[in-house]
Amino acid sequence: MSLDSDPRFPDPQPGPSARRLAFRLGCTALFSALLLVQFRGLVATAIPLLWPPADPLSRWLGLVTVLVGSFFVLPGVVGSLVADFVYDRYLETDG
Numbered sequence: 001m002s003l004d005s006d007p008r009f010p011d012p013q014p015g016p017s018a019r020r021l022a023f024r025l026g027c028t029a030l031f032s033a034l035l036l037v038q039f040r041g042l043v044a045t046a047i048p049l050l051w052p053p054a055d056p057l058s059r060w061l062g063l064v065t066v067l068v069g070s071f072f073v074l075p076g077v078v079g080s081l082v083a084d085f086v087y088d089r090y091l092e093t094d095g
Helices: 017-038 040-050 055-093
Strands: none
Touching: 017 040, 017 055, 040 055
């Protein structure tokens, strides 16, 4: 029995390719930019509230959390899903 066929230690599964990750990042950046353009009035109103941090600090952290989540995390999720769909459907080469 060779070390390569030991069932206790399965072969590692490689992650996504660098090209797929770059496509995900591009789609995420596109969705973030679209949201920032769509809600530019809200962003312009919120930027003066971000620095310097104001009291109470919990309210300031809540605002930062909502802005980061809505303009970077959610577009990251949607951008990754859309990027994977488009990549699998149109860009992936077999072999």
